[in-house]
Amino acid sequence: MPRASLPQGAEKTQRVRAMFDAIAPRYEFVNHLMTFGLDRRWRRRAVADLRLPVGSHVLDIAAGTGDFCREAERQGLVPIGTDLSFGMLHAGGAFAPRFQADASALPVATGSLDGVTCGYALRNFTDLQGTLNEMARVLRPGGRLSVLEVAEPTNALWRAGFTIWFRGIVPIIGSIFSDRAAYKYLPKSTAYLPPTEELRAMFVTAGFSGVNHRTVAGGLSQQFVATRAS
Ligand SMILES: C[S@@+](CC[C@H](N)C(=O)[O-])C[C@H]1O[C@@H](n2cnc3c(N)ncnc32)[C@H](O)[C@@H]1O
Secondary structure: OOHHHOOOHHHHHHHHHHHHHHHHHHHHHHHHHHOOOHHHHHHHHHHHOOOOOOOOEEEEEOOOOOHHHHHHHHOOOEEEEEEOOHHHHHHOOOOOOEEEOOOOOOOOOOOOEEEEEEEOOHHHOOOHHHHHHHHHHHEEEEEEEEEEEEOOOOOHHHHHHHHHHHHHHHHHHHHHHOOHHHHHHHHHHHHHOOOHHHHHHHHHHHOEEEEEEEEEHHHOEEEEEEEEOO
16 A cells, blocks of 8 residues: 555544554454564564663663563563553553653653663654654663564565465454454555665664664564664
C-alpha cells in the first residue's frame, strides 16, 4: 500500500493510539504467536547490544506492554518505560516505572540517560525525525541506543514466505485472537518505514554516531545500534 493512502499527521497519532489501546489486552500473546516466540531472543540481543554496565539507566520508548523493560531488568539495567497508549502500559501488568507521552516530546531532562531502547515502533511514529531527535536529546554524550523494527527480507523465496505470513496469515490470527482491522493495518504500516540508508542518515541528523545496522533472522527484523555523539 502506498504511504500516501495511510493516515498522516494528527489523524495517524489518534488512530495508532486507539488501535494499540484496542489490541493491548492480547498484544503479547499475539506477538509471541506471530514470531513463534523468536521476538524474545531478538529483544535479548538488542538490550545486550547497548553494552552498558549493570545499574545503567535506560528509557524504553514506545514500551508497550513492557517486554523490553523486563529484558533490561533481567540484564541488570534500570529501565523506565514510556508509551503513547495507556492501554498498552496498563496491559503489561507489573513492570518498570512508566509514563504516558508522545515520543516526539518527552518530558525527560536533556542528557539524563545512559541508554535508550525502542522496539517495533518507528513506523508508528507520526514525526519520525522529531522522535529520533528526542532519543538523542535525552541521552548523555556517549549514551547508547538500540532499536528493533520489522523489515522485509531481500531473498526472493524468504520474502514470498514472509508476505504470505505477514499479510495473509497474521490478519487471520489477529481476527481470531484480537482485532482484525488492527492486524490488517500493521503489515501495511511498513510502508511508513524509510529505506535503511535514509534511516541511518536520520539517526546521524539526530545526533548519533557509529550508526550500525544489521538484519535479524534473515531480514524479518532489523536493528540499529548507535552512540550519542559528544
Ligand atoms: C508494535 S508496538 C511495540 C511495543 C513494544 N516496544 C514491543 O516491542 O513489544 C508499538 C508501540 O508504539 C507505541 N507508539 C506509537 N506511536 C507512539 C508515539 N508517538 N509515542 C510513543 N509511543 C508510540 C504504541 O502505543 C505501541 O505500544
